[in-house]
Amino acid sequence: xxxxxxxxxxxxxxFSEMKEESLASLLDAALLQQFPNGVILIHEGxxxxxxxxxxxxxxEIFTExxxxxxxxxxxxxxxxxxxxxxxxxxxxxxxxxxxxDSRILLIPAQRVRDIFDRDVAxxxxxxxxxxxxxxxxxxxLKGYMARSSVERLANWILTEAHKDAAxxxxxxxxxxxxxxxxxxxxxxxLSRSLALLTEHGVRIRGREIVIDSKEQLEAFARPQRFxxxxxx
Numbered sequence: 146x147x148x149x150x151x152x153x154x155x156x157x158x159x160f161s162e163m164k165e166e167s168l169a170s171l172l173d174a175a176l177l178q179q180f181p182n183g184v185i186l187i188h189e190g191x192x193x194x195x196x197x198x199x200x201x202x203x204x205e206i207f208t209e210x211x212x213x214x215x216x217x218x219x220x221x222x223x224x225x226x227x228x229x230x231x232x233x234x235x236x237x238x239x240x241x242x243x244x245x246d247s248r249i250l251l252i253p254a255q256r257v258r259d260i261f262d263r264d265v266a267x268x269x270x271x272x273x274x275x276x277x278x279x280x281x282x283x284x285x286l287k288g289y290m291a292r293s294s295v296e297r298l299a300n301w302i303l304t305e306a307h308k309d310a311a312x313x314x315x316x317x318x319x320x321x322x323x324x325x326x327x328x329x330x331x332x333x334x335l336s337r338s339l340a341l342l343t344e345h346g347v348r349i350r351g352r353e354i355v356i357d358s359k360e361q362l363e364a365f366a367r368p369q370r371f372x373x374x375x376x377x
Contacts, residue, residue, distance in 0.1 A: 150200050153223040154250070157198075159274050163267040167260045175252045186241045186249065193230035193237055195251040199223065202247025205323065206239050216327030218281075219244070228274055231257050244319050284372050291372075294330035295338040299366035300373055301328055302347065302354055314355040321352075 151172075154160060160168055177200065180186065186197060189208060197204075199222050206217040206226060217239050220226045230237050231254040243249075261268050288297055301324075305315045317324055325335040339349050346361030347354055356362060370377050 150223075150248075153200070154198065157223060157225070159225055159228075159270055160267075162270055163260070163264050167264045167267055170260060171252050171256060174256045175250050177248060177250050180243050180247050180249055182243055182245050182247075184243045186243065187227065187237050187239075189238065189240045190236050193227065193235065193254050195254055196225060196228065196231045196257050197241070198225050198250035198252065200248040200250055202249075203244040203318065204241055204247060204249075205244050205319075206241050207326065208239050214326055215329070216323060218285075219327065225274075228271065229278065232261060232271060232275070234258065244323065280377075284377075288372050289329050294328060294334055295341050296366060297328040297330075298335065298338045299342060299345065299362060300368055302342070302356070303359070303362060303366055303368055304373060306356055306359065313357075314353055317352040317354065 154172075155168065160171075180202075186204065187193075199220050201222055204220040204226060206220065207214050208217060209215075218226075220241075226241060227237055227239065229235075234254070261271055288300070292300070302315065306312065321335055322332045325332045328335070330338070339354075342362070342365075343349065345365040346358030347356050349355075368374075
């Protein structure tokens with residue numbers, strides 16, 4: 146790994162407090178691979194052989210039910226994904242694919258479990274990471290149950306905008322079909338929702354969403370701390 150990538154990996158909450166020898170043991174068995182856009186990294190139902198760490202790029206976690214795909218989450222660098230299947234030695238509940246050219250670190254699942262059993266600090270952090278993942282899932286479920294698809298879209302736009310408050314617009318980083326699946330709607334309904342939001346402070350220019358009035362958009366979206374705030 147490049148020095149700055151190794152530093153990023155060590156700074157991950159999952160690895161930041163573990164013993165040096167434990168981290169060295171993980172990395173000694175790891176593989177760093179380059180994947181082009183659109184590669185399926187794992188398949189739902191397969192046994193968890195590796196813990197994946199996104200070093201560069203973008204990864205989508207998704208499921209396919211009755212021939213229809215639904216987005217679960219998007220993983221940005223530097224982050225791990227599907228830790229629960231690795232720790233519990235169970236099959237993956239979802240699939241994952243790259244949405245951009247990506248560099249992925251693959252750590253053998255058995256090595257992760259071995260260190261989990263003997264490094265108390267690592268085990269404690271794993272438990273914390275799993276708790277955060279559970280809370281994130283509950284927030285998303287609450288959003289699906291309590292909001293319409295256009296309200297979910299409005300809050301997605303606000304969440305993206307909050308990542309860089311200096312910007313007055315955001316660019317959808319993938320195709321509209323992917324965005325539709327991640328807010329729990331169809332591509333057709335997404336187009337209608339985008340059109341509706343032009344009455345609430347935004348303008349649509351292809352994949353670019355211009356926010357003319359964040360206050361007006363927030364008044365419509367009504368963001369909530371225990372759904373939208375990633376720190377809650």
